[in-house]
Amino acid sequence: MSTESPAPDTAALPPLDTAPATLVALARDAGYRGAPGPLAETLLVARPLLAAAGLAVPDGPLTVATGPLDVRFAHVDTDSRVGPSGAAGTDDALRVSGTLHRVPWARAADAAVVLTEGPHGGPVIFVLEAAEWWQSAGANLAGEPRDDLVLREVTVPAERVRRVPAALVREAAWRSGLARAALIAGAARRCVELTVAHTSSRRQFGRPLSRFQAVKQEEAKLVEEAALVTAAVEAAASALAAPGSAEFPAWVAAAQAAASVAEITRIAHQLHGAIGFTELSPLHLATTRLWSWRDEDGGERSWQQRIGRYVLDGAGEQLWPRVTGG
Structure with a gap:
């Protein structure tokens, strides 16, 4: 794996109610300076998506990942008569396996916001903490981290999961x-x-x-x-x-x-x-x-x-x- 890259200073992250134009200006400045971290992903993608979904927004730098995964309910509702076995859960807690490819700055992020298809047949958004994935280092042409995140039967509690509209x-x-x-x-x-x-x-x-x-x-x-x-x-x-x-x-x-x-x-x-x-x-x-x-x-x-x-x-x-x- 390649050398760890420094993350943005969490104390420098603006508050959640910062004006959108200010957030875009900060992302532009990050591009100008070649800032080594997921500042644009944190400010313009991850935090707004979590807020829209009604999930708690973690402190610190965040990254965003999308893609197909093996997603099942962690607590299967065995009494459900709707759909095949395992199609319903007693809550929204998930058990997730698979690989998310080329995730920006994963090694510098405290958490990843993931969008994928849920076990109920619709999209879900959930938050993975850095300790919950295994990381395979990668990079883009500029040497910026684009890491693969390998998930092996990771249990995501219901409070970090939301069903979301298309x-x-x-x-x-x-x-x-x-x-x-x-x-x-x-x-x-x-x-x-x-x-x-x-x-x-x-x-x-x-x-x-x-x-x-x-x-x-x-x-x-x-x-x-x-x-x-x-x-x-x-x-x-x-x-x-x-x-x-x-x-x-x-x-x-x-x-x-x-x-x-x-x-x-x-x-x-x-x-x-x-x-x-x-x-x-x-x-x-x-x-x-x-x-x-x-x-x-x-x-x-x-x-x-x-x-x-x-x-x-x-x-x-x-x-x-x-x-x-x-």
Whole structure:
């Protein structure tokens, strides 16, 4: 297993009633700084889902996992005449086995919020404590932990389990997309700053690179792409304040962030030259995170398909006002 990564300082986590726009801004800052921990997952996904489900929100950093598991009632109701044997329990306590793959920052989290299919045939959400899983270390392209969590007959007490509607499963998906988009917005800003600093200080033919017209044009494109991501994320952050209105803006933010990564990284590396590809280069640390985050939680194609289905389902006449907030 790889070396443990430091978790965010739990004392620095904002209170549960913090304004959503502030939470998104904190996630953007985490992306800008390359913060080593599940801050975006904690603030924008795990805690809101637990609150919506009526579960207690643990202190400290949290991660989120979804996927199929072997889930049974821990206390089977043997007197039930509904369904096959084991289809009902005397309470909602569960016995869980299986593997959750590529869970972000699991080794740095105090607990994991899990969404899966329950033994009653509908979705459930429950909380796993770190001591309840066995961990197989993994990482993304940027070296950030993406660990597999192996569960072996773990008993989850009823007070940590809730049956939830399908709408909460959808919310988990778009919240994860928004969290990644916020991280991408922060790292994109970092790429802009690093690139502008490099072209201003690097000299060729007796003048800074930034004085060449071709370089100016590419820098302008870089700033534009980063601004597009930031604007989309800020629009989604504003929508979070109004219940029920954030799903579509979150799709747009996730799609725009994923789409912009290729151009942001292309321009930043082109203007840095070979130095930007070295392993310890600050630009390398930012761009490998961008490539990794772009492909997580569905990727560009998945978010664009959601938007496309929204249009085809009869909301096309509302598309532009919804995108622009008009």
